[in-house]
Amino acid sequence: MKKYNKVVLAYSGGLDTSIIIPWLKENYGCEVIAVVGNVGQKDELEGLEKKAINTGASKIYIEDLTKEFVYDYIFPTIKANAVYEGKYLLGTSFARPIIGKRMVEIALKEGADAICHGCTGKGNDQVRFELAIKAYAPDMPIIAPWRIWDIKSREEEIQYAMDKNIPIKLTPETNYSKDKNLWHLSHEGLDLENPNNEPNYEKILELSKTVEKAPDKPTYITISFEKGIPVALNGKKMNGVDIILALNKIGGENAIGICDMVENRLVGMKSRGVYETPGGSILYYAHKDLESICLDKETMHYKEMVSLKFADIVYNGQWYTPLREALSAFIDKTQETVTGDVNLKLYKGNIISAGISSPYSLYSEEYATFNEDEVYNQNDSAGFINLFGLPITVKAKMEQALKEKK
Template sequence: MEHKIKKVVLAYSGGLDTSIIIPWLKENFDGCEVIAVAADVGQGAELSGLEEKAKKTGASKLYIADLKKQLVEDYIWPTLKADAEYEEKYLLGTSFARPLIAKRLVEIARAEGADAIAHGCTGKGNDQVRFELAIKAFAPEMKIIAPWRIWDIKSRDEEIDYAEAHDIPLNITRETNYSKDKNLWHLSHEGLDLEDPANEPQYDKILELGVSPEKAPDKPAYVTVAFEKGVPVKVDGEKLCGVDLIAKLNKVGGENGIGIIDLLENRLVGMKSRGVYETPGGTILYHAHRKLEELCLDKDTFHFKQIVGQKFSELVYDGKWFTPLREALSAFVDSTQETVTGDVKLKLYKGNIIDAGAVSPYSLYNEEIATFSEDHVYNQADAEGFINLFGLPIAVQAMKKQKDQK
């Protein structure tokens, strides 16, 4: 016989999904106690008034866990150092936040003696996997309740019906009911008109972190990012903590139309989905970091690291943060970052990032060797023997074909 659920810890945002889950849990699990946990990952004003709202809808208490510093230092920086982009576009803003939040949920569930952890992820999405794999990594015995996989509600319209029937206040309407996820790194938009790939996104209607390139200033903005061992530490000479550094770059990037992508992505669960992502500061950091690696990494490491970055992005996207392979890849990446120190200057102009110079004490660029002017280092005559040996397999193949044709 299954153990009775007396106390549930709920991943709570105050949005549509989690707002109706509190009364639903109490109705369907014999009036169980619901403890709401909101993770502060930099969503700002979305956290205001949450405690009153959570308790009004039936929660016994609300934890607000400040996870911003951890998100940056333990999740964003390792992903940035790996140059990990899912499908060469998505900077994983939602993906790496979920394992961190789930880990905190487990910690609170343990402290509260909870019988189960609940989340508001849909049965069609990636986040259910990301949350649950992380929960399994720290509490494999914990029961997980995913209402979207078991209740009779089939759409966001029906969720709104349920909320209205239970007098749950909402800050959305049926017409503005985009599914959004916001943290200090990014903001995602899904649903409504975006569900048809034929529709051009209504950027003036949906953008929140910045403006469209068309509405960006006609004058470019310059920004210089300093890195130490692959980690950004300064913007325009000002030393900043990770949270403030990202906020500063989000501002200047957003003002110049940087980091807006329209992505038709391949979800882990097998379907394609369409979303618009705003990642202004992150897009600047990825560009600057890669530029510095061009300067400081040797060819073999630079090329192999591109392969590692692709695999790293897939692991993060698929919710496999707490796995031996992700940890091993991070160890490799960290070893490559020992010399990724220096300054990168960029010009931001109407959605474009234009290189404007990079310097590093570990630069492998040697002007004396690479110059088109006269030099006394590189003997161009040496190239003939190199090409003869490098091209030997091609020459042998050609000789074989000629022999066969006779």
């Protein structure tokens, strides 16, 4: 293998990256600098510095990216209403570009001559990390051990860790593949690999209660938005990080945001996972509810098409592209009037609308009322229907004339 002097590793302290540090040193003879992107994984950060150094890293950076993650990646995606394949709220997807960008900044600062990640050759994250690296250091060599080493399974990884006396929390029986951040927690592997198996929610859920254990009475909340961005919860002004944390707690208590899905990975295969996104599910619902009274019909319908494309872009790791930037500019324009309050009722996994208001509301009770009004002439609709239906009328007359000739 080619020798490198200094390699920056995307480090989480999980199984993959824990064994990669000694593996890199053995195979490349290099210094390894670990970089941790703190995007709100909290307890997973405990003891990482000691663990990385004890495992062979010369230095570790633990970078607090939570605020930037929320305002520059999560909120733009909420404003887009971007949902992948109707279910996935992109929790892992938009966390990778910000970490990849920071890795490059540190690699350039440290004079590293390669960047390494622990993503498998079957997953999406390898693409997301590497596209971010290419966007900021196009000539930087990238090492992806899963594409070149002899280890073939997570069981073999565990054995490698044991052989090298690397402490790990996992055992073969509890070895779900997980990704956690401020926004969500994902679970993959083991019994979930068979889509016919019902998930054992009692065993795997960490952010959310099961529906059966959720309270028997509803919880009411109010979320306030300014230009599409959540700014207050129950009338209290809060920053974006705190709003998500608070909604994670409230949503989790009410079994909100549990998603079991089979998705189409970028690399061609289908995969099954369980996602917990309690706060995110509430914010998506509330934002879309508010848009229903603030956006005109044509903008809303066109934006639905943009939402689908935006979700694909984020899922595919194309955050740092001209198209994503252009779509975000369009989306920001649509959000200029998305300001107001959304009341929601949370009950046993359900999010239920409980009232919306906005100073920019396009809903007019005067026009929509079933009672008598002074603004709408119902006779106008006859001419409208005649013109709107003219193509149907002409076609029907043509078909009628053909039948009469036979």
